[in-house]
Amino acid sequence: TDEPLVLGIETSCDETGVGIVRGHTLLADAVASSVEEHARFGGVVPEVASRAHLEAMVPTVERACDTAGIALRDVDAIAVTSGPGLAGALLVGVAAAKALAIGLGKPLYGVNHLAAHVAVDQLEHGALPDPCLALLVSGGHSSLLRVGDVTGDVTPLGATIDDAAGEAFDKVARLLGLPFPGGPHIDRAAASGSSVSIDFPRGLTSRRDLERHRFDFSFSGLKTAVARWVEAREAAGEPVPVADVAASFQEAVCDVLVRKALDAAASEGIDHLLIGGGVAANSRLRAMAEQRAGDLGIRVRVPRPGLCTDNGAMVAALGSEMVRRGRPASGLDIPADSSLPV
Ligand code: KG4
Ligand code: ZN
DSSP states (O other): OOEEEHHHHHHHHSSEEEEEEETEEEEEEEEEEOOHHHHHHOOHHHHHHHHHHHHHHHHHHHHHHHHHHHGGGOOOEEEEEEEEEEEHHHHHHHHHHHHHHHHHTEEEEEEEEHHHHHHHHHHHHOOOSEEEEEEEESSSSSSEEEETTTTEEEEEEEEEEOHHHHHHHHHHHHHOOSSSOOOHHHHHTTSOOOTTTSSOOOOSSSHHHHHTTTTEEEEEEHHHHHHHHHHHHHHHHHOOOHHHHHHHHHHHHHHHHHHHHHHHHHHTTTTTTEEESSSGHHHHHHHHHHHHHHHHHHHHOOOOHHHHOHHHHHHHHHHHHHHTTTTTOOOOOOOTTOOOOO
16 A cells, blocks of 8 residues: 555653554564563663663564564654653653664654554554544553544543552552553453452442542552452451452442543543553453443444554554644654653
């Protein structure tokens, strides 16, 4: 086809991602993760992440080109996450993207990481419905967005006021002695537990909280409630039922996420809900969203787990959409902006 070939670079957290797309077709999605280097710290260490990006960048670009069966000079445009994210980590990707754009003489597109988590779904399910409601849940963010045109018309409706959903999964996993990152381990442990065995709190759902925070989230109270519950068990010398705690905690998180996302969709008159970010890989979140949305006539779109976690394909997907819509390229002096608004 004559659609442009776009290479996307993602380095906002601990994944060095390089993706290559043509239109909505994914040709390569190479990811190098430094997650194991952070595991013993129980969270991502910015300095370690930056250094790992630096080491992984060139090999990951080469691997993506090999997989796509292209030479770098075939690329028509370079896209890169310019924010939000860890400042030092973003800088590595932005510098690499500028070098490629200058060296190849091709346009550079700086993209927003959150919008890229939405755009990636086009690689799996085709053109995004306009408008759609996006629930983005990861280790760094938990947001509800109204998305018209993903390259420019994205409105935040709500966000977490403390911990991100993935952060809550990671912290609770740690309390339960499960490895980092904890989300997938909680998901697995929960499968053999009872989700109704412990009644954990649902943050910002009281009538009073809903007045000010209808579409916002809070997970730090839930995390504290789990910690208290586990401590009380241990103090009583009783074993901690890990599967039941995991299932009940997971149920509390998913219940609030799905409830607020569907409330936002209904109040905006939107009948498509898109879920993205690492926590979108959660099996209970997917099942609950499908079930409750179905009752309301709302369609749910969730990219496959590999596209939900941070990757370069999502950046290439959004870059490709910018090219397609004739958006102006970024200047070669674009900054990395750790708090870039969507
Ligand atoms: O999008 P992502 O790869 O990186 C960030 O931008 O943060 O998300 C990582 C987060 C981690 O907190 C991880 O525990 C969580 O996503 N996660 C999950 C699952 N898989 C990954 N949380 C719950 N259930 C899962 N299956
Ligand atoms: Zn992310």
